[in-house]
Amino acid sequence: MSCPYLEYRTTDGDREFDAERAYCLVADRFVSPMKADVCNERFEFAYDEHCELYARHEGGRVQ
Amino acid sequence: MTYEHYLEGVPVILTVATTGGVRGKEANPNVPEQPEEIAAQVRECEKLGAAVVHVHGRDEHGENDAGRLQAVDDAIRDRCEDIVIQNTTGGQAPYEERVRGIRTDPPPEMASLDLGPFKRGQHIITEHTRHNIDSLATEMQERGIKPEMEVFNGGQLQEVHRLADEGLVTEPYYVNLIFGGRSFTIPTPRNVLGMVADLPPNTQFNVLATGRHQLPLTTLSVLLGGHVRVGLEDNHYLERGRPATSNAELVARSAAIIEHLGRDLATPAEARERLGIY
Numbered sequence: 001m002s003c004p005y006l007e008y009r010t011t012d013g014d015r016e017f018d019a020e021r022a023y024c025l026v027a028d029r030f031v032s033p034m035k036a037d038v039c040n041e042r043f044e045f046a047y048d049e050h051c052e053l054y055a056r057h058e059g060g061r062v063q
Numbered sequence: 064m065t066y067e068h069y070l071e072g073v074p075v076i077l078t079v080a081t082t083g084g085v086r087g088k089e090a091n092p093n094v095p096e097q098p099e100e101i102a103a104q105v106r107e108c109e110k111l112g113a114a115v116v117h118v119h120g121r122d123e124h125g126e127n128d129a130g131r132l133q134a135v136d137d138a139i140r141d142r143c144e145d146i147v148i149q150n151t152t153g154g155q156a157p158y159e160e161r162v163r164g165i166r167t168d169p170p171p172e173m174a175s176l177d178l179g180p181f182k183r184g185q186h187i188i189t190e191h192t193r194h195n196i197d198s199l200a201t202e203m204q205e206r207g208i209k210p211e212m213e214v215f216n217g218g219q220l221q222e223v224h225r226l227a228d229e230g231l232v233t234e235p236y237y238v239n240l241i242f243g244g245r246s247f248t249i250p251t252p253r254n255v256l257g258m259v260a261d262l263p264p265n266t267q268f269n270v271l272a273t274g275r276h277q278l279p280l281t282t283l284s285v286l287l288g289g290h291v292r293v294g295l296e297d298n299h300y301l302e303r304g305r306p307a308t309s310n311a312e313l314v315a316r317s318a319a320i321i322e323h324l325g326r327d328l329a330t331p332a333e334a335r336e337r338l339g340i341y
Contacts, residue, residue: 008124015092017088017092019123019124019125020124021087021088021089021124021125022124022126029089030089031089032085032086032087032089032090033084033085033086033087033121033125033126033127034084034085034086034127034155034183034187035183035184035187036124036126037126037127037155037156037187038184038186038187040126042156043155043156043157044157045186045187049186050185050186050187051186052184052185
């Protein structure tokens with residue numbers, strides 16, 4: 001399962017890429033490749049436990 | 064390696080790290096991510112004097128994918144003349160993913176061997192247990208792959224000595240000393256000197272420093288008889304406020320500095336000889 005605030009898009013309005021990239025709707029910016037593993041819950045990651053932005057947005061705290 | 068090696072003009076092995084696994088085009092659109100664009104930049108760097116390329120694989124979205132290392136290696140071999148390929152086995156993926164870096168066909172001549180964890184954000188930490196380190200080192204020996212031991216902080220120098228003592232790495236040892244960021248050794252000239260002083264005998268070392276520390280600390284490495292790694296994996300800027308337009312731009316600057324300081328750039332063949340790659 002992926003973060004509900006994750007989208008794949010080619011542009012943020014200012015920049016355009018050839019391929020879709022991970023975009024965080026909370027931060028309103030593209031996500032780094034390392035962080036995208038958290039967004040996509042790869043390996044042992046879970047966005048609701050391991051993403052500071054998600055926790056802050058949801059009114060919670062970083063675990 | 065020492066200042067005496069600098070005075071003797073021992074050739075510098077210039078490694079280019081074109082892509083990495085931490086950031087990509089979202090940070091600098093000139094970071095190459097796909098096999099053909101990586102290979103094209105590597106070829107430009109090879110022409111400028113890079114002898115080794117450190118390789119990461121990315122998927123179609125620019126995200127980390129060890130399964131793409133084969134395609135990147137193939138593209139580099141197609142486009143380049145002789146550059147030494149060094150695949151990553153690092154990152155935050157589990158061991159089963161990371162070991163793919165030494166299971167390409169043919170195997171790379173070199174591979175990185177992270178000697179400990181480093182942190183990103185609040186929750187990301189790379190998983191480099193002693194068990195995993197030893198497993199990778201053993202398989203590299205079996206496959207004839209030269210490890211570049213990645214030392215992210217001073218404590219991990221202990222692992223270099225341990226691997227050497229246990230015969231899990233072969234002389235001459237090759238160590239990459241890493242400075243900068245919030246997880247690596249604090250980037251000061253004093254710390255470079257200290258780390259170099261604590262290396263085992265018969266060790267060749269390389270300096271990697273992130274961001275604005277790349278230029279001064281890699282230059283210091285040249286003066287200390289060491290080798291140099293530069294590229295967009297470690298630093299996105301040519302100077303303050305000016306993003307690098309390519310890996311070649313960073314390699315060209317370092318190549319010029321090395322030559323001005325009186326050391327030659329090692330060819331890939333000379334790098335193999337110096338590192339004991341056969």
